[in-house]
Amino acid sequence: MTQAPPREYFEFFGLAPALSLDAADLQKRFYELSRKWHPDRFSARPPEEQQIALDATATLNDAYRTLRDPVRRAEYVLTRNGFPIGEQRTKDVPPELLEEVFELNMALEELRSGDSGVRPQLESAREHFLSLRAAVDGELEELFRSHDSGGGETVLSAIRGVLNRRRYIENLVREVEKALGARATA
Amino acid sequence: MAYSNKVLDHYNNPRNVGSMDKNDPDVGTGMVGAPECGDVMKLQVKVNPATGIIEDAKFKTFGCGSAIASSSLATEMLKGRTVDEALSIKNTEIVNELALPPVKIHCSVLAEDAIKAAITDYKEKSASRTNATVA
Incomplete structure (x- = not known):
């Protein structure tokens, strides 16, 4: 039975939550994970597993978009550590x-x-x-x-x-x- | 676009845009910003030192339509009030008057912060002036 992958972006990519990261390595991991979770590979599997693959692909795309951009990556880490941008005042x-x-x-x-x-x-x-x-x-x-x-x-x-x-x-x-x-x- | 007519009115015909001499002892200046959208708002009041009544108010805002409308409305609300009455102005009054949607409430908070900053600046100035006279 296929297990759902972690929802935390760094974990999903198998990375430590570091702010400096190697863009080429990240891209390589993204391609590998995209292949692994591609919904086409799950077309013959039970519906629950198809759903897991679909969710994983969506999370993966969000994660990649966030992690490859230094500003978004930092915002993500800050929010997870209790420094969100939304609640600030002047x-x-x-x-x-x-x-x-x-x-x-x-x-x-x-x-x-x-x-x-x-x-x-x-x-x-x-x-x-x-x-x-x-x-x-x-x-x-x-x-x-x-x-x-x-x-x-x-x-x-x-x-x-x-x-x-x-x-x-x-x-x-x-x-x-x-x-x-x-x-x-x- | 979901701007209310009142927001559009203040945005298209902003009241009291401009600036006053921030070194004038009767002028209080508040400069505030909202990092989430990169807005910056300057609001100034000119107070009659004898009566404590705000005789003029000016603003200049770089930001979205709701931020401009909120600060424009704030300057209108300020004129004729005493500095202490001005401090009691709440952002909810601006929200209601302009019918701001939930995602734009922070613009009214920014305007409230700007009012408080301007009044505080005026009060600090007049306190240091009193001290100077005493000394």
């Missing part, structure tokens, strides 16, 4: 970050209302936001390593802070790209 966002994001948004808004002449400024704003995002991703990588070598709660809460910051920067990137896109079609 106090968890440092005032300097809000000031900075507010100023960046103001500058972007001013550029968006400008004529086609502001395109170079929009492009340099995009470069700036992308470099902020790259810096945040570098910070995350380092924190992932500290987490994996037993960093504990302090590191998890630092990761929470960096992910919050990243979300704000991601919004700015999206807004500036929208502004550039609108100008390209005009």
Whole structure:
């Protein structure tokens, strides 16, 4: 009789819950598990087993989508460790970050209302936001390593802070790209 | 899109958008953010120091329609109230007025937080001014 696989993503992949992981290894495991649980292989089995295979495939796809993306992977680990994003209040966002994001948004808004002449400024704003995002991703990588070598709660809460910051920067990137896109079609 | 007419009205014609001098001793500034959606909201009140009544309120919000509508409505509710009355404003009043759906309730919480932050900032300023006069 086929047993249902673990619902926990790392366990399903046979991995330790580490934040740094090898993308090629993850992909290899994903292909192997996809073959193992492919519903076609269960077509001659009893209905309960077919259902298990179907559920396993759905979980596997969710798990792979989550684990292969560093930000989603970190969100998953944080949520499982009691640092979910949903229950936060303002106090968890440092005032300097809000000031900075507010100023960046103001500058972007001013550029968006400008004529086609502001395109170079929009492009340099995009470069700036992308470099902020790259810096945040570098910070995350380092924190992932500290987490994996037993960093504990302090590191998890630092990761929470960096992910919050990243979300704000991601919004700015999206807004500036929208502004550039609108100008390209005009 | 499930925005109510009142949300759309405040979103399309936001009241009291702008900013005041945050170094003005009669102005309190609250800057708050919601990391789950990346919103940032600035709300300011200008208080008459003699009466404690809020004479003007301004906001600027970068975020979704509900966050903009919530802060726009908040500035309307603030004008004419005393600072202590302002502190008693609850997010549920905003939810009811704008008919916000459950997934957008956090926008009203953000507006309530912004009001509290602005009033707290004003109170801290006026307390330090009183101390300075005494000293």
